[in-house]
Amino acid sequence: MSDDLETENAERARDLLERARELVVDHPELSTVLDRLDALGDVDLARHPEVFDEAHQALRRALAGAGRPDTPFPGT
Numbered sequence: 001m002s003d004d005l006e007t008e009n010a011e012r013a014r015d016l017l018e019r020a021r022e023l024v025v026d027h028p029e030l031s032t033v034l035d036r037l038d039a040l041g042d043v044d045l046a047r048h049p050e051v052f053d054e055a056h057q058a059l060r061r062a063l064a065g066a067g068r069p070d071t072p073f074p075g076t
Contacts, residue, residue, distance in 0.1 A: 017037070029061070029062065033054070036051055036054070
């Protein structure tokens with residue numbers, strides 16, 4: 001990958017992460033997921049699937065209760 005493309009991709013990832021953080025401010029579990037994804041560069045490559053799986057599970061839990069006022073968000 002060229003340096004320009006790598007820099008552009010890193011900037012896009014930072015922008016997406018910033019926007020996502022604004023959207024999940026009231027959801028501590030999803031904030032934690034974003035923190036783990038943000039730190040992925042410091043995680044051994046062999047553990048990346050585990051981090052992605054945990055993120056996927058947290059998103060599924062959040063979406064399972066979305067729009068249902070009788071089902072509070074997990075962790076709140």
